[in-house]
Amino acid sequence: MAESARRRWTIEEFFAWQERQSDLYELVGGQPQLMAGAKNVHDDIVVNILTELKNQTRGSGCRPFTGDGAVQTGPSQIRRPDVGLDCGNRKPGAFTAAGPRLVVEVLSPSTRDFDAIDKLGEYKAVDGLDSILFVEPNQPIVRLWWRGTDGSWSARTIEGLDAEIDLPQIGVTLRMADVYDGVTFPPTPRLVVEDEAAALKSGR
Numbered sequence: 001m002a003e004s005a006r007r008r009w010t011i012e013e014f015f016a017w018q019e020r021q022s023d024l025y026e027l028v029g030g031q032p033q034l035m036a037g038a039k040n041v042h043d044d045i046v047v048n049i050l051t052e053l054k055n056q057t058r059g060s061g062c063r064p065f066t067g068d069g070a071v072q073t074g075p076s077q078i079r080r081p082d083v084g085l086d087c088g089n090r091k092p093g094a095f096t097a098a099g100p101r102l103v104v105e106v107l108s109p110s111t112r113d114f115d116a117i118d119k120l121g122e123y124k125a126v127d128g129l130d131s132i133l134f135v136e137p138n139q140p141i142v143r144l145w146w147r148g149t150d151g152s153w154s155a156r157t158i159e160g161l162d163a164e165i166d167l168p169q170i171g172v173t174l175r176m177a178d179v180y181d182g183v184t185f186p187p188t189p190r191l192v193v194e195d196e197a198a199a200l201k202s203g204r
Helices: 002-006 011-018 040-057 112-124 192-202
Strands: 025-028 031-034 063-066 071-074 077-079 083-086 100-106 131-135 141-147 153-159 164-167 172-175
Touching: 011 025, 011 031, 040 063, 040 083, 040 100, 040 172, 071 112, 077 112, 112 131, 112 141, 141 164
Parallel strands: 100 131
Antiparallel strands: 025 031, 025 077, 063 083, 071 077, 083 100, 131 141, 141 153, 164 172
């Protein structure tokens, strides 16, 4: 790691080094950055999305990939989205997606702001990438970004288990109920004023 502090690594140097490591890293500004572990709810959502992508893109030439895969977002920048869809000519010995069309990040309290701002800007700059999803793990809310035919980006928020995430660019529709299948949401904290109003209504 001392070598990494002295200069920016190339993509080739990074992957040669990564092969010898037991943990997964991203390459950020030419420096290896250790990836944090994930909670069970995070993995549950990832598996759900991977399953749907696999089923819906079978035979299309596109293949979903996990966080073990990588997307090059700059000359010395490698990101590992939680889920991705590669529609390029995938080579068995390669480390990066050949033609990423979709990336998915399941948010966490420690990285949510960074993911939703810094990573968003990086992903938007990737040629051919036209859909980005940020998934809330503790409530059924997904933020979708998509690239229009003119190259501009638009966003919408999808809420509720009855809603659907339409991704026409890749021919996929994700039902929110499938994305959150098996997920138990934490109770939503009640405001003090709500408790007082409920007590007055009941006559307590």
